Amino acid sequence: MIFKVFKKQELARLYELLAVNVIVGPVSRGNDRNGNPLYDFDVVYDFDELALDYTQTVHSPKRFVLPYQETLATFTTSPGGWEKHVDLNVYRPLVFFGMHACDINALNKLDLVLAQSTYPNPYYMGKRKNLFIIGIDCTPEPQCFCRSMGTDSAIHGFDLFLTDLGGKYFTEILTATAFDLLSEIKCTDPSSKELALYKHTAKEKSKRYTATVDTSDLTKILDLEFESKAWDAWGDKCLSCGTCANVCPTCYCYGVEEHVDLDLQHASKTKFLHSCNLIDFAKVAGGHNFRPTSASRLKYRYYHKHRGFVEAFEESLCVGCGRCGTACLADITPPEVIASVRGKE
Amino acid sequence: MQNKLHFINILGQGSGAHRKEDPDSFEYTLPAEITSIYPLTATEKLYQIQIIDPAQRNRFSFQPGQFVMLELPGIGEAPFSISSSPVRHGDLELCIRAVGNFTNFLNRVERGARVGISGPFGTSFPLEKMQGNDILLIGGGLGIVPLRSPLLAVLENRSRYGRVDIMYGAKSPAELLFTYQYEEWKRFDINLGITVDKADKSWKGRTGLITELLRERIAQASSLRENTYAIVCGPPVMFHFVCKMLTEAGLPMQKMFVSLERRMHCGRGKCCRCNIGSTYTCLDGPVFDYWSVMNLKEAI
Numbered sequence: 001m002i003f004k005v006f007k008k009q010e011l012a013r014l015y016e017l018l019a020v021n022v023i024v025g026p027v028s029r030g031n032d033r034n035g036n037p038l039y040d041f042d043v044v045y046d047f048d049e050l051a052l053d054y055t056q057t058v059h060s061p062k063r064f065v066l067p068y069q070e071t072l073a074t075f076t077t078s079p080g081g082w083e084k085h086v087d088l089n090v091y092r093p094l095v096f097f098g099m100h101a102c103d104i105n106a107l108n109k110l111d112l113v114l115a116q117s118t119y120p121n122p123y124y125m126g127k128r129k130n131l132f133i134i135g136i137d138c139t140p141e142p143q144c145f146c147r148s149m150g151t152d153s154a155i156h157g158f159d160l161f162l163t164d165l166g167g168k169y170f171t172e173i174l175t176a177t178a179f180d181l182l183s184e185i186k187c188t189d190p191s192s193k194e195l196a197l198y199k200h201t202a203k204e205k206s207k208r209y210t211a212t213v214d215t216s217d218l219t220k221i222l223d224l225e226f227e228s229k230a231w232d233a234w235g236d237k238c239l240s241c242g243t244c245a246n247v248c249p250t251c252y253c254y255g256v257e258e259h260v261d262l263d264l265q266h267a268s269k270t271k272f273l274h275s276c277n278l279i280d281f282a283k284v285a286g287g288h289n290f291r292p293t294s295a296s297r298l299k300y301r302y303y304h305k306h307r308g309f310v311e312a313f314e315e316s317l318c319v320g321c322g323r324c325g326t327a328c329l330a331d332i333t334p335p336e337v338i339a340s341v342r343g344k345e
Numbered sequence: 346m347q348n349k350l351h352f353i354n355i356l357g358q359g360s361g362a363h364r365k366e367d368p369d370s371f372e373y374t375l376p377a378e379i380t381s382i383y384p385l386t387a388t389e390k391l392y393q394i395q396i397i398d399p400a401q402r403n404r405f406s407f408q409p410g411q412f413v414m415l416e417l418p419g420i421g422e423a424p425f426s427i428s429s430s431p432v433r434h435g436d437l438e439l440c441i442r443a444v445g446n447f448t449n450f451l452n453r454v455e456r457g458a459r460v461g462i463s464g465p466f467g468t469s470f471p472l473e474k475m476q477g478n479d480i481l482l483i484g485g486g487l488g489i490v491p492l493r494s495p496l497l498a499v500l501e502n503r504s505r506y507g508r509v510d511i512m513y514g515a516k517s518p519a520e521l522l523f524t525y526q527y528e529e530w531k532r533f534d535i536n537l538g539i540t541v542d543k544a545d546k547s548w549k550g551r552t553g554l555i556t557e558l559l560r561e562r563i564a565q566a567s568s569l570r571e572n573t574y575a576i577v578c579g580p581p582v583m584f585h586f587v588c589k590m591l592t593e594a595g596l597p598m599q600k601m602f603v604s605l606e607r608r609m610h611c612g613r614g615k616c617c618r619c620n621i622g623s624t625y626t627c628l629d630g631p632v633f634d635y636w637s638v639m640n641l642k643e644a645i
Contacts, residue, residue: 017348018348020348020349021348021349021350072372073372075418075419077418077419080459081376081459082418082459084372084374084418084461086372086373088355088356090355092352093350093351093352093353095350113614113615114615117614118365118366118613118614118628119365119366119370119371119613119614119615120366120368120371121368121371121613121615122355122356122368122369122371122372123371125355125368126353126354126355126356126368129353129355130350130352130353132350177350181348184348223642226642252615252617253616253617253618254610254611254615254616254617255610255616255618256421256422256610256611256616257421258417258418258419258420258421258422259419260418260419260420261419267418267419268419269372269418269422274616274618276617276620281608281618282607282608282618283608284606284607284608285423285444285445285446285447285448286442286444286445288581290607290608290643291643296643300620300643303622303642304617304620304622304623307622307623308620308622308623308624309623310623311623312623
């Protein structure tokens with residue numbers, strides 16, 4: 001990997017160079033009911049709109065690659081039959097300005113199942129391949145357990161990654177496009193002092209994690225504790241609302257609905273992101289529900305993230321961002337659920 | 346303007362052959378036509394569906410046990426087991442019960458209607474491996490539907506298999522499927538055992554659970570350990586009892602195959618709705634050997 005260093009004021013210049021493209025980044029969204037600042041990702045039109053010192057966005061960046069609602073196909077019907085028209089809804093490249101490591105890793109995990117497996121999903125791939133990602137370092141929040149999940153730093157899946165060294169940004173460069181771009185701003189090779197500062201910053205960051213999840217032998221524990229009473233207790237708390245999946249950067253489940261237009265000559269097929277906690281998730285025609293209880297659905301969510309995905313791809317589907325726990329209306333957090341299933345209070 | 350990022354068109358990289366690894370195959374459906382509809386019971390009909398383009402029809406090849414996604418524009422898309430013989434390629438037979446939104450609409454559709462077919466998807470029964478062995482086909486209710494394709498494939502090559510038993514149970518005589526074919530099947534030297542839970546006045550056959558039929562079959566052999574394969578399909582409660590009996594009779598778990606039902610929205614391992622633990626029923630199933638099922642939490 002190639003490293004460069006540039007002064008902070010050069011970042012606005014970098015933004016201007018990229019501004020011919022659509023830019024998405026973290027923006028401020030007021031405060032929550034406790035007075036804490038809220039952030040979200042959105043399209044920005046000016047460098048000053050970016051809140052690069054954001055703590056964590058409420059929603060993950062996934063809606064830019066997996067929209068909550070997306071038209072998969074449209075149909076034109078005629079007396080003799082019908083035609084299907086497919087549009088991948090990819091129109092232009094997108095610059096993502098300021099993505100944290102956990103979210104970069106989340107996209108890498110989504111790639112495994114959506115782009116690198118049998119039947120690659122072109123709606124996802126088209127958007128994903130047209131992302132230019134500038135990563136930025138973060139300060140661990142109380143809910144962050146990314147370190148436990150091994151996703152506290154990103155080693156691929158971005159173009160540039162910025163680390164704040166006070167007055168300068170330390171930059172990791174992963175792609176030729178990013179390298180060419182940096183040649184247009186004033187940047188230098190890192191000095192030994194800057195390298196030392198970068199390493200020191202990383203070390204200091206690692207000391208600031210408070211939430212942890214014990215992932216040792218977790219796949220086996222989840223099998224062994226499949227009948228554990230702990231699931232029922234969490235199931236009783238869970239509202240089956242699906243908020244966790246909504247904010248999760250790696251939840252990709254969906255349902256498909258089709259609609260006929262008023263003229264009866266056109267129809268559409270639309271995908272809606274779903275959640276395995278919603279009551280009808282596994283209900284089949286005829287009425288049988290394979291997961292009728294809240295506990296069975298909540299358990300399945302953990303089982304898929306920490307057991308099933310590991311078996312299929314050798315890594316967990318959780319990046320430890322903690323958004324689900326923060327957003328949960330019943331205060332259910334993964335560190336607590338996993339600890340209780342392990343039998344730790 | 347030089348920093349305008351280059352737009353990557355992923356479809357430009359596809360081969361256009363609609364292979365499953367090509368991005369352009371994801372929403373690709375083969376135009377097909379319903380060529381005939383046979384009502385089998387009050388709620389089930391057998392739909393003959395032909396892929397319209399002759400070249401695509403011949404190229405369409407599937408193995409018994411696999412399923413297709415059937416699409417009606419504006420109504421929906423749903424997975425159905427193929428009930429026809431693989432030698433018929435894209436001339437498919439699907440037996441469908443009118444039970445949900447999609448199937449109730451289909452129930453009103455008439456001959457000649459255009460539909461979309463995608464697939465085939467999923468795993469199949471390993472008939473090659475079963476050659477030279479006795480075969481037990483055990484179906485309960487709609488479970489006979491996915492069994493019909495392997496059955497027809499076995500009958501077409503009858504001499505390659507040993508003793509063939511079909512055990513089929515339904516709630517009532519009125520709910521029995523494919524009744525018009527029983528005599529034809531019997532001509533191929535097979536043992537057809539049929540039982541209903543509740544008889545009506547005209548019923549002259551057996552009454553009782555399918556496990557009774559199975560118990561009699563097991564009693565005729567000293568053990569099922571050698572030279573026997575079983576294919577089981579039915580409601581979850583039937584799997585439980587039938588698979589237990591077969592295991593106790595000595596049938597090795599890897600010689601017992603089941604076909605599982607789950608909700609599916611994509612058929613391609615992407616929507617997660619059919620997930621059982623680590624497994625997608627649409628990709629790793631719907632046909633599983635009993636060992637895999639035993640190893641999966643909440644499978645049956």
